[in-house]
Amino acid sequence: MTNNHTFEKIATYLMALAVMIFTIAPFLWILITSISTNKQITGSPFSWFPKEPTLQNYAKVFTDQTNISGYVDSLLNSLIVASVTTFVCLLFGALGAYAFARLQFKFREYFILFILFTQMIPGIAVLIPIYIIFKNIGMLDTKSSLIMTQISFILPFIIWVMRSFFYTVPKELEDAAFIDGLGRFGALFRIILPISTPGLFATGVFAFLNSWNDFLTPLVLTSTTQAKTMPVAINEFLGRFSVDYGLLTAAGVVGLLPPILISLLFQRFLIDGLTAGAVKS
Template sequence: MKKLMMYAGLALLMAFTLAPFLSTLTTSLSTNQDIISGANRFFPTHATFANFNKAIMGQAALSGFVSSMINSLIVAAVTTILCLLFGALGAYAFARLNFRFRDSFVLLVLVTQMIPGIAVLIPIYVIFRQMGLLDTKTSIIMAQMAFNLPFIIWIMRSFFSSIPKDLEEAAFIDGLGRFGALFRIILPISTPGLFATGVFAFMNSWNDFLTPLVLTSSQVAKTMPVAINEFLGRFTVDYGLLAAAGFIGIIPPILIILFFQRYLIEGLTAGAVK
C-alpha cells in the first residue's frame, strides 16, 4: 500500500508537471476553429501540422521566427559560457583568497539579486545607447550576464568551499600554480555545480523576454520570446501558431538537458580520488 501510494503521488505530480506541455502540443496540432470551440480540450479533433509549417516556413518564418531562434541559441550559449568562466573565477576568489572586505563583497553580490531586473533596464538601455550597442546581440549578452553572474558566483562559491584545501596544497607541491589547480583539480570536481549553474544560466537567457524587448528593435538581434510575442494581432490571435512556435521553443532546452544528463550523473558519482 505504501508503494502504491508513492507511485500514485508520483503519477499525479508528473501529470501536473506535463499538463502545460501536453496542452501546448494539443493546441499546436489543432485548427483555430477547434481551439475556439473547445473541441480540442484533451486531444485534437482534426490534427494538423499546418501551424508548424507556418512557424518554420510560412507566415512566422517570414516575420523572422527562424532567425530569432538562431539569435536565442547564440545569445544563450555565449551567455552561459561567459557566465561559467567569469563566475568560476569570481567564486574561486571568494572561496579561497583572503582579502579585505571579502565577506562584505559576497553579501553585496547577493544583494544585487534582490533588485528587480525591470528596475535597472532603463539605465541599461541608456548606457547601451550611449555605447552604440542597441539592437545587437552583444548588448543582450552583457545585460543577461549582469543578471546571471551574481547567482552563479554565490552557488559556485559554496561548491568550492566544500572541497578540501588539501587537494590544492597537493597540487601546489606537484608544481601547479593557482590557475592550474583551479582548472585541473577544482573545476573537474565541481562538475555538478558547473552543469547546474550552466543550465540555470541557459534557461534564464533562453526564456528572457523583457531584456531583448527593450534592447532590440529589428530582426538583427531579436530573440525567440520577442518574436513569439509579435504573433499576437491587434484584433485576432492565431492560437495554433502561437502554440506551435512555443512548442518549438521548448525543444532546444529539453535536448540540451537530455544531452548533459549523463555528464551530470557522472559528475555526481565521480570523487576526488577517482
C-alpha cells in the same frame, strides 16, 4: 490493517495522478493544438484530438516568414545569446568563485556583500539606466548589449553558487597540485574545476535557462529581428488581433524544446544544485 494499507496506497496513487495531470495536461494540450489544423481548432463540435494530425504548422514555423515574422531569427538570436551568456558566466563565475572560496584579499568581505546585494536590486530600476547607456552609445537592439546585460544580471548568482561548490573540494588536493609544480591556474583548471563538474553543470543550466527565458531585458533593449529573442517574438505574436493558433503553438513548442531538453538531460545535477543550499541551511 491490510485494508487500511491498500486504501492508503490507492489514495496516494490518486493524488499522484491528480498532481501529474495538473502538471502535464496544459503542456499536452498545446502539443495537440500544434498538430491540428486551424479548421479543427476553431471548428465545432469541439474535438479532443485531431482526426488527421498534421505537422504542417511546424513546417510553417520554419518556412512561412510572412505570417510569423522573423521567428526563426529570434530563435537563432535566443540560441546565440543564451549560449554566449552561459559560457561567459561559467568562465567568469568559476574564476570569481575560486577567488572567493580560496584566496585572501583586501575587501573580500565587501565584495561578497556586494554580490549578495546585487540580488536585491530591482530589475526595472536598473534597466532604465542600462537602456539610456546603450541608447547613448548607439548599441540598442544588438545581441552584444543584451548579452552583456544578462551576464551582469546572472553572474553574481553563479559566483555565489559556485563558491559553495568549491568549498567542498578538499584543500589538500590543491596543495598536492602545487607540490607537483602546477601554478594557481593549473590547480584551478586541472584539479578544482574537473572535480566540481556537477556544480558546473547545475550552474550552467541555471545560466542557460535564465538567459533563454528572460523576457524583460530583451523587451526593453531589443526591437527588431536583429536582436529580438524568442520570448519577445512569441509575445508579439500572442498580442495580434487574429492569431493562427496552430502556428502559434507550434512556434511555442519549438521554443520550449531547448529548456526542456536541457533540464531533463541535466536533471540530476539540477535537482542537487537546486536543493543543496536550501535544505542544508
